[in-house]
Amino acid sequence: MAVFPFTAIVAQDELKLALELVAVDPAIGGVLVFGDRGTGKSTAVRALAALLPHIKVVEGCLYNRDPDGAPGCVDGCPCGGKKRPRAVEAQVPVVDLPLGATEDRVVGALDLEAALTRGERVFSPGLLARANRGFLYIDEVNLLPDHLVDLLLDVAASGENVVEREGIGIRHPARFVLIGSGNPEEGELRPQLLDRFGLSLDVKTPEDIPTRVEVVKRRAAFERAPQEFVEKWAGKERALTSRLKQARARLVDVMTPDVMLERAAILCKSLGTDGLRGELTLVRAARAAASLAAETVVADVHLRKVATLALRHRLRRNPLDESASSTRVEKALAQVFAA
Numbered sequence: 001m002a003v004f005p006f007t008a009i010v011a012q013d014e015l016k017l018a019l020e021l022v023a024v025d026p027a028i029g030g031v032l033v034f035g036d037r038g039t040g041k042s043t044a045v046r047a048l049a050a051l052l053p054h055i056k057v058v059e060g061c062l063y064n065r066d067p068d069g070a071p072g073c074v075d076g077c078p079c080g081g082k083k084r085p086r087a088v089e090a091q092v093p094v095v096d097l098p099l100g101a102t103e104d105r106v107v108g109a110l111d112l113e114a115a116l117t118r119g120e121r122v123f124s125p126g127l128l129a130r131a132n133r134g135f136l137y138i139d140e141v142n143l144l145p146d147h148l149v150d151l152l153l154d155v156a157a158s159g160e161n162v163v164e165r166e167g168i169g170i171r172h173p174a175r176f177v178l179i180g181s182g183n184p185e186e187g188e189l190r191p192q193l194l195d196r197f198g199l200s201l202d203v204k205t206p207e208d209i210p211t212r213v214e215v216v217k218r219r220a221a222f223e224r225a226p227q228e229f230v231e232k233w234a235g236k237e238r239a240l241t242s243r244l245k246q247a248r249a250r251l252v253d254v255m256t257p258d259v260m261l262e263r264a265a266i267l268c269k270s271l272g273t274d275g276l277r278g279e280l281t282l283v284r285a286a287r288a289a290a291s292l293a294a295e296t297v298v299a300d301v302h303l304r305k306v307a308t309l310a311l312r313h314r315l316r317r318n319p320l321d322e323s324a325s326s327t328r329v330e331k332a333l334a335q336v337f338a339a
Contacts, residue, residue, distance in 0.1 A: 018309055024251060032141070034182055049094035093130055096139070099145070105126055108161070108170065132172070132175060133176070136178050156178065195314070244292075247291040251288065256286070273316075277314070285306035286305075315328060
């Protein structure tokens with residue numbers, strides 16, 4: 001089934017930038033996208049899967065185990081936990097977590113077929129296993145049931161999924177980039193989960209007529225002849241995939257001067273963000289932005305480019321200032337960089 005190309009998405013530059021940043025450095029911590037329906041949120045996330053450079057995994061592993069990592073795997077996995085496994089290339093997983101998913105489907109559970117037919121206790125992996133080393137996408141994340149929110153918070157903090165039930169004790173890696181989207185009119189996100197997203201943005205419906213017309217034209221062309229449309233954009237898709245791959249490789253060499261660290265700290269302090277997660281995320285995102293720009297030193301331009309994405313959802317509500325969070329970040333940026 002053809003997927004709408006990422007590079008063919010009209011406008012929504014901030015959304016595309018946020019997804020590119022976490023593709024370069026998953027440690028940034030994920031992306032939260034709020035906005036109107038029909039603005040390309042889900043399209044962009046699903047298009048990302050086909051765009052990402054492939055990763056190496058252990059052949060047959062249900063947990064996307066890294067062949068260069070520690071040996072061993074969960075009992076019952078087809079890969080067998082070999083010390084010298086065969087490595088294969090695989091597409092980075094992008095897994096949907098439906099709102100109605102049961103806890104067993106998310107974390108995994110006893111394989112009933114194996115238990116009933118063979119009398120064996122075999123673990124059947126859930127969505128968290130499939131998402132390991134990839135992306136976990138939750139549409140309407142603000143409507144996610146509380147028990148699943150608590151579960152995700154535990155896994156996001158530890159990077160492991162622990163299942164102890166029905167006589168089974170399983171621990172497996174579950175490191176993923178969390179991508180959430182939703183409509184703010186349908187409810188707010190719990191603060192604990194909101195804090196787990198590295199970047200946040202609001203997607204707006206385009207106001208200018210030429211942009212709206214171009215969106216309709218491209219979508220109609222894709223629906224009329226999907227394969228032909230995908231082939232038309234294949235060159236730009238390959239170019240962006242190559243750019244992301246090079247940015248990932250370059251990231252380790254990107255330096256952050258002390259003056260940039262100081263500016264990040266001053267900015268977060270002036271905005272009153274809680275804890276240090278804001279500036280840690282801000283610096284990581286700035287490093288990824290520098291790497292995407294083929295540069296090896298973080299500069300003012302990189303901090304300014306990512307500051308609103310990294311900080312807008314970390315601001316305390318100020319009853320004396322009713323301006324939008326993005327506006328408050330922009331004001332603080334003007335003051336810090338003017339000094």
